Amino acid sequence: xxxxxxxxASGVPVATVKYYLREGLLQPGERTSPNQARYGDDHxxxxxxxxxxxxxxxxxxxxxxxxxxxVDSHAPTHKVLGLAQNVLVGSAKGVDEESRxxxxxxxxxxxxxxxxxxxxxxxxxxxxxxxxxxxxxxxQAHDGLLARLDDxxxxxxxxxxxxxxxxxxxxxxxxIVEATVIGTVLGDRLFSxxxxxxxSAESARRFLPQRG
Amino acid sequence: xxxxxxxxASGVPVATVKYYLREGLLQPGERTSPNQARYGDDHxxxxxxxxxxxxxxxxxxxxxxxxxxxVDSHAPTHKVLGLAQNVLVGSAKGVDEESRxxxxxxxxxxxxxxxxxxxxxxxxxxxxxxxxxxxxxxxQAHDGLLARLDDxxxxxxxxxxxxxxxxxxxxxxxxIVEATVIGTVLGDRLFSxxxxxxxSAESARRFLPQRG
DNA sequence: CCGGAATGGATAGTGAAGCTCTCCGTTATG
DNA sequence: CATAACGGAGAGCTTCACTATCCATTCCGG
Numbered sequence: 363x364x365x366x367x368x369x370x371a372s373g374v375p376v377a378t379v380k381y382y383l384r385e386g387l388l389q390p391g392e393r394t395s396p397n398q399a400r401y402g403d404d405h406x407x408x409x410x411x412x413x414x415x416x417x418x419x420x421x422x423x424x425x426x427x428x429x430x431x432x433v434d435s436h437a438p439t440h441k442v443l444g445l446a447q448n449v450l451v452g453s454a455k456g457v458d459e460e461s462r463x464x465x466x467x468x469x470x471x472x473x474x475x476x477x478x479x480x481x482x483x484x485x486x487x488x489x490x491x492x493x494x495x496x497x498x499x500x501x502q503a504h505d506g507l508l509a510r511l512d513d514x515x516x517x518x519x520x521x522x523x524x525x526x527x528x529x530x531x532x533x534x535x536x537x538i539v540e541a542t543v544i545g546t547v548l549g550d551r552l553f554s555x556x557x558x559x560x561x562s563a564e565s566a567r568r569f570l571p572q573r574g
Numbered sequence: 575x576x577x578x579x580x581x582x583a584s585g586v587p588v589a590t591v592k593y594y595l596r597e598g599l600l601q602p603g604e605r606t607s608p609n610q611a612r613y614g615d616d617h618x619x620x621x622x623x624x625x626x627x628x629x630x631x632x633x634x635x636x637x638x639x640x641x642x643x644x645v646d647s648h649a650p651t652h653k654v655l656g657l658a659q660n661v662l663v664g665s666a667k668g669v670d671e672e673s674r675x676x677x678x679x680x681x682x683x684x685x686x687x688x689x690x691x692x693x694x695x696x697x698x699x700x701x702x703x704x705x706x707x708x709x710x711x712x713x714q715a716h717d718g719l720l721a722r723l724d725d726x727x728x729x730x731x732x733x734x735x736x737x738x739x740x741x742x743x744x745x746x747x748x749x750i751v752e753a754t755v756i757g758t759v760l761g762d763r764l765f766s767x768x769x770x771x772x773x774s775a776e777s778a779r780r781f782l783p784q785r786g
Numbered sequence: 787c788c789g790g791a792a793t794g795g796a797t798a799g800t801g802a803a804g805c806t807c808t809c810c811g812t813t814a815t816g
Numbered sequence: 817c818a819t820a821a822c823g824g825a826g827a828g829c830t831t832c833a834c835t836a837t838c839c840a841t842t843c844c845g846g
Contacts, residue, residue, distance in 0.1 A: 364843095365793060373668070377835050380795080390794095397794050397841055410712055416833090418708045420632065423833065440774050456585065478775040486774075490767040496626045497760055500619075506743040507757065513736045515768050517729055522772035524725045526780060531718040545719065546770070548709055553769075554762045555702040556727050558659055560734035561758070562652050562698075563690040568738060576814095577822065589806050592824075602823095609812055609823050628804090635804065 368401045372409035379409065387412050387427050389434075411540065419547035421446070433539050442539055444485045446546050457495045465494040468511070476515050525549060580613040584621035591621065599624050599639050601646075623752070631759035633658070645751050654751055658758050659697045669707045677706040680723070688727050737761060 368391075369376045382388040388408055391399030408430075415426045425445070432442040457465075466482055469490055473480035480487050498504055529542050580603075581588045594600045600620055603611030620642075627633045627641065637657065644654040669677075678694055681702055685692035692699050710716055741754050 375835080376793095378833085381834060384795085395793095395842065398843080399794070407712075414708045414712055418705055439777065443770060443773065473771065476772070476775070477779075478771045479778070480771060486767050486770045489763065490771070493630055493760055493763045493767060496630045497756070497764075500622055500626055500756055500760075506740045507761075510736050510740050514733070514765060515772070517733050517736070518765060518768035518772040519776070520732075521726070521729050521769050522776040524722050524729070525769070525773055526776050528718045528722055530780070544709070544712055546773070548705055549719075550762075550766045550769075551701065551705045552709075553726055553730060553765070555659070555698050555705060556730035557733050557737070557762075557765075558655060558698045558758070559685065559690045559692060559702070560688070560727070560730040561655065561737055563688070564731070564734040564738050565651065566691070567689075568742070587806080590804085593805060595823090596825085607813065607822095610814075610821095611823070 363401045363403075363405070364399075365401070368405055368409070371406045372413075374409050374413065382409070382412060385423055385427055387423065387430055411544070414544065415547055418551055419446075421547070429543060433543060436539070439539055439542055442543060443546055446543055457492060461495040461498060462491060464498070465491040468494055468508070472511060472515055475512065476519060521553065575613045575615075575617070576611075577613070580617055580621070583618045584625075586621050586625065594621070594624060594635075597635055597639055599635065599642060623756070626756065627759055630763055631658075633759065641755060645755060648751070651751055651754055654755060655758055656697045658755055659701055669704060673707040673710060674703060676710070677703040680706055680720070684723060684727055687724065688731060733765065 363371070365376055365379065369379055372379070374382075379388065383390060388405060391401040391405065394400050412426055412430075415421045415429065416423065421429070429442060429445045432445050466487075469480050469487055472478070497507060525545060529538065529545060532538055532541055575583070577588055577591065581591055584591075586594075591600065595602060600617060603613040603617065605611050624638055624642075627638045628635065633641070641654060641657045644657055678699075681692050681699055684690070709719060737757060740757060741750065744750055744753055
């Protein structure tokens with residue numbers, strides 16, 4: 363398969379494929395001459411994954427590069443997931459030390475109650491801290507939301523169980539990390555859409571007059 | 575409060591405040607002269623909300639403008655939430671008709687089983703359709719994930735109940751829509767971080783050797 | 787085996803987004 | 817009354833994700 367065919371098979375323009383090659387998102391094809399290369403089905407698959415992470419997952423090209431590099435290097439799964447979480451974080455800038463300490467405390471408590479391991483340096487914890495600080499600063503639904511953190515955490519536990527069931531039901535252990543990345547990034551989008559539909563229905567159930 | 579103080583109080587640079595004024599995200603201050611204005615605490619609050627939606631929520635300036643306009647116009651809550659969902663959608667371009675029909679079918683079934691109302695034109699359904707089509711196209715965890723859609727939907731129902739509990743526990747009905755927006759946008763980030771931590775713990779529980 | 791098309795690779799350019807800078811004439815302030 | 821800050825408008829800047837143009841080399845149909 364050559365460039366034009368790869369482009370046709372994946373739906374990604376030739377110029378864009380070249381760009382992904384330059385950025386290291388896509389591994390170079392197998393050389394057949396000093397300046398010719400051949401591509402395979404795995405390149406098509408990889409391109410689809412890249413587009414999914416970019417378009418649906420909303421990751422940046424740089425983040426996709428890091429995630430894919432981690433996937434290819436057979437890094438531990440949790441590390442890859444942490445990188446995928448980088449969607450939003452950017453180092454939690456602009457949070458003052460007092461808020462940060464408070465949030466870390468909240469997270470530590472929560473983690474202890476739910477048997478989680480919350481390392482303060484992980485991107486996930488950073489994201490959580492930033493979100494908690496922002497909620498606190500906005501103050502609107504502050505205590506109400508914090509009082510229900512445990513409820514959310516319990517639901518997160520259940521969701522994670524389903525996530526792991528999904529992943530472990532996969533046949534090929536080879537692409538399991540890749541599938542986990544897909545599940546994580548697209549799973550977030552999926553769940554947030556489902557949650558919105560459920561909110562709508564629940565809201566109607568509570569506030570609209572009963573019929574029937 | 576004048577421009578410089580507003581900037582100091584909110585942590586947003588003067589030039590950026592002016593930019594948000596131009597874009598209509600922030601309502602103009604109260605005029606004290608033909609070309610002087612005064613700002614209040616609500617402007618500070620609004621600026622914090624804008625930054626939260628931009629930085630943590632990841633919405634675009636244009637989307638924030640639409641969401642805030644909807645909030646200010648006392649539009650129905652579900653409409654405001656639909657707008658906030660626009661984070662990712664962009665019209666679900668590039669999905670062929672067959673995939674689209676399949677996904678709509680899946681969503682309709684799911685909605686029927688869970689008592690949801692899924693209008694095909696809503697941004698939420700569009701987001702769901704795009705995500706489902708992408709998952710199907712990637713094929714990796716395809717059937718495994720689809721087989722567990724109902725599980726996720728059930729968890730989404732539970733989450734929505736907690737969401738509604740949080741919102742209805744608020745005292746001031748005035749800012750309830752605003753609080754709902756915050757809860758929705760930041761709630762997604764919050765839940766996804768919790769889910770990641772829970773996944774990590776669950777993964778360790780299943781795959782690491784027991785200790786103790 | 788020859789000539790036009792396609793290829794890999796490099797460099798430069800494009801357009802959108804989100805600010806940021808500079809001016810300007812006016813107005814508050816010590 | 818000087819000077820600093822103000823509101824407002826426009827242009828400029830930077831980053832990001834592509835996209836377009838070149839070029840020398842290589843493939844491929846006749």
